[in-house]
Amino acid sequence: MLELLWLIPALPFASALVLMLSGSRFPQKAATALGVGSIGISALLTLLVAASFFIAPPADHSYTQLLWTWLNVGGFKPDIALRLDALSLVMVLVVTFVGFLIHVYSAEFMMEDEGYSRFFAYMNLFVASMITLLLGDNLLLLMLGWEGVGLCSYLLIGFWYREPANGHAARKAFVVTRVGDTLMLIGLLLLFTQLGTLQIQDLMQRASERWPAGSGYAVAAALLLLGGAVGKSAQLPLQVWLPDAMAGPTPTSALIHAATMVTAGVYLIARTHVLFSLAPAAQFAVAFVGAATLLLAGFSALTQHDIKRALAYSTVSQIGYMFLALGVGAWQAALFHFFTHAFFKALLFLCAGVIINALHEEHSIFKMGGLRKELPVAFWTFLIAGCSLAGLPFLTAGFFSKDLIIWEAWSADHGHPGFWIAGIVGALLTSLYTFRLIFRVFFGPLGTPVTKRLGYAMTIPLAVLALFSFGAGYLKAPLLNFLHSALPATMEAHAGGMTETGSEAVAAVVFLVGLYFAYLFHLQKRSLAEAAVLNPLGSLLHRWWFAGWGFDWIYDKVFVQPFIWAAQVNKSDFIDAFYSGVAWLADLFYRGLSRTESGRLRWYAAGMAVGSVVFLAMVLFR
């Protein structure tokens, strides 16, 4: 069964090609069958492959399928080869499975959109690229998938291209992630020049043989890869693009900007964990970036009006948790949180899509309200996913995965009590902003009236995802056990007066505190929230957090404005001055020489005579 591996990316890719080439000539049903069907078959194949991987694990717990040699130039020989191991299998399972559910949902969600088959072409291309990224056996193939998902992200953010703001958001996402991609490319080149290969397994082996722990090369390479991961996963300082990326259709936000693509950075670091283990400084940077991001994004999520932007900041914050886990060496915990996060965050976005659709494109949570009775399916699924995100103790998936990270942020060998505190504060924020959304949207007086109900194609994915958001936590032990063959277990170092149960108890208390304050501010006494925003300090903080800590403002002043200024100053390109100078010189010579062309015979004869004399003199008196 493992031989079918290549079909998993190939099917969505083929379907994307067909849909793109056909334009909008296909009838809607055919486009649906192709777009959703290809992902469905891919998901099914992934299940088959996973089953055979479980039943009869291949030697060394990894299976490599060599398709062909990409190129072979001067010792540089990257293959088109797919590598399946526990890490990539888990990721591919989530991508195809959640991707399939979101495609089913989109079939109804995008029903009335004129770009219907274009949408599915992009989505299929995205899934194909994402699987290539995950299964790529060498970093170059990974980079191909990496750029592919970046392209699809750009195309889908700007899907409704008639709105100039959407195009702006798409370009912003593309340019900001490109900063990270460039760093990553430099990292790849560094690795190749130093170690002579890009094949991931060889690379890791050679790195640990040749580079002692903490060596300059290892730190530089790891930091450069971190740069790429930070760009793609919207972490500090490149997190600014993700909130704006919500301009795309909601299924896109669910699939690309919440569940899968933005976790590519987590995957990259987990994939190259050997390298990061060799570079403690870089690993500390990962943890620090994660901790800082999860706090900053958590505060920003508290202040957003737009339901999708709030969820986007929440995504940034949750990926911050994954980075924190990677940074402290809790590789498996990061993957486990990715696993649960994919389900509940995709579900939250899909619910948000239902709500926005039902309220006729209303995004502001302050104009919503009382939807509990109006949209019961959305309410219950959103509640389950929200509880999972906030970490409803001892029941939901999010609790298990997040609290594993929080605990290991202290207890792992690279852990630190500071990280633990950041995690706990982050958990408080998560609980606050999640229930703020729930209380604002579903409780209280009825806001904007509901104009549209959802059909089966949208209900079923919601239900299935809700089941997983709730139940995925019970897969903790088998999943961590399974990942063991690909990722090392966390090295427990110092418990420092704290036990796992104690940490979980604190997290549970923090959850309840967040729930209570959200209840107080956003349901029971809404005047309190308004008062908090109105007092001077509160309003300053609110505006600061609302604008995402002013990063956009800083980047605008530091990068965008000087660039625009330079472009305006240099409107007539200064390099052009050189070329127009050449043209001017040629013109000058032309005028001078055409003056000598007087048409006078004697003048020509004199010219010839003088010329002969000059040449003779040159020959004689050389």
Place this chain on the structure above:
Amino acid sequence: MTEVAMTNGLLLAGILFTLGLTSLLVRRNLIFVLMSLEVMLNAAGLAFVVAGARWHQADGQVMFLFILAMAASEVAVGLALAVEIHRRFKSLDVDTLSNMRG
């Protein structure tokens, strides 16, 4: 047969050539221009003959025969052109014939 010193011969040729060139540049009448050309050609021919005499080679005189032939054809073409020009422009002043200036 007394030999003429080469220096004197070449000096004469040079003087003749310079005279021809000067009159070519000074004269405006096309007939005189052609005549000055003849002088210059003959000066060159004289230089060949003198050089041939110096090294006792026949080549110098052979070259002179070539030059004579060329001068004859040049005169034929040149005079024909002069007649045609005179017919068309009613003048032989070369300075007025500057229609082909750039």
